Amino acid sequence: MIIEADLHTHTTASDGAKTPSEMVDLAFEAGLKALGITDHDTMAGTAEAAARGEEIGIIVVPGIELSTTFGKSEIHILGYYLDPEADAIKTHMERCKSSRERRAKAMVKKLSDYGIPITYDMVEEKAGGGSVGRPHIAMVLMDLGIVDSVGSGFGKYLTEGTPGFVPKDIVTPEEGIDVILKSGGVAGIAHPGKIKSREIIPSLIARGASFIEAFHPDHSRAARKFYARFAEKRHLIATGGSDAHYLSDNHTTTIAECGCAIDVVYELKARSAK
Ligand SMILES: [Zn+2]
Ligand SMILES: [Zn+2]
Incomplete structure (x- = not known):
């Protein structure tokens, strides 16, 4: 598969080390046609990225990665093409910001x-x-x-059981999907291979998730294949991205390390309310 789009990246708007503009430049240098900006619980970086994308000629897909909890399992919900000015997402971002600070x-x-x-x-x-x-x-x-x-x-x-741990305020995966849909976006499930309680996946699809991130650096070849086929069977879009953060850690991935074809971007846009 040719990687034309990387639909999962983080910037300084959340816990990434590069600014939104720097990420767009890196995507361009990597030869990508499209870059998704999916910061944790915020869209604060998407306007800057879109402006830079316009300047240099690369599609910037505005997105978000919502942290949600189901039982003991953390579930990340991705959203694309939301309107950052929609009430639902604005309220959600405020709520997350204050609870993160607390x-x-x-x-x-x-x-x-x-x-x-x-x-x-x-x-x-x-x-x-x-x-x-x-x-x-x-x-x-x-x-x-x-x-x-x-x-x-x-x-x-x-982490849990260590001296500094404090549990998070809980947002359910269903709430996450609802917020994205209400904001005119398209919602889906991030890196399903990393989810511990995968039994929740069918109910998230029923709730309105329309894509699944089949291609992620933490997925084995077998997992990528499995989720690509799963997407096909369930009529979901199979997305992909690097989850690049550029943190000074050896776990970090680089832009375009994982991704998908440009057609995926068009399909996502078509399924959003725009
Ligand atoms: Zn994630
Ligand atoms: Zn991520």
Whole structure:
């Protein structure tokens, strides 16, 4: 398969290391025809990316990746072609922003009570104006010399059962899909291979999910094949993307490492309300 579109990337608007414009430039250099910007719970980077895309001649697909929870399983819902000014998505973004901040503050408090000299200002500075999250806390832990990678910051201090962990406010996957649909977008399931409770997938399709991310760097060849076939059987669009963050960690993927054909972009647009 020729990779013409990378429909899953993160920027400084959430926890990516590159600005939206830089990501568009990288996509162009990689020879892509289209780039999807899917920051966590925010569309703050899509306007800048679209403007840069117009300048250099590459299609920018405005998107979002919503973090949702089903039981003990985290489920990421992707949305494309939403109207960032729609009430549903605006309200959702506000809600996520304040709950992320509350959570990050509570985690910093726990870590500081634990004896680590960390402050919320340090975390906010790492986020550089974007939405604060655990990666930024992990980066501060790295700066302080407490851990040697973002991954070990998560593993030792920021996941369930560790000293800094605070659970998230829960958004259900159904709510996530509803928000995207109400905002005129097309909704789907991100990296299904990473979902622990896959029994939920049929109900998400029934709720209005119309694509599934078959091509993701964390999917094995067999998983990609399985979900591409699954999409075909269920009349879903099979999407793909790199999930590139460009964090200074060895887990990071690069743009266009995974993706799909340009036709997928046209199909997504056709299924959105635009
Ligand atoms: Zn994800
Ligand atoms: Zn992602």
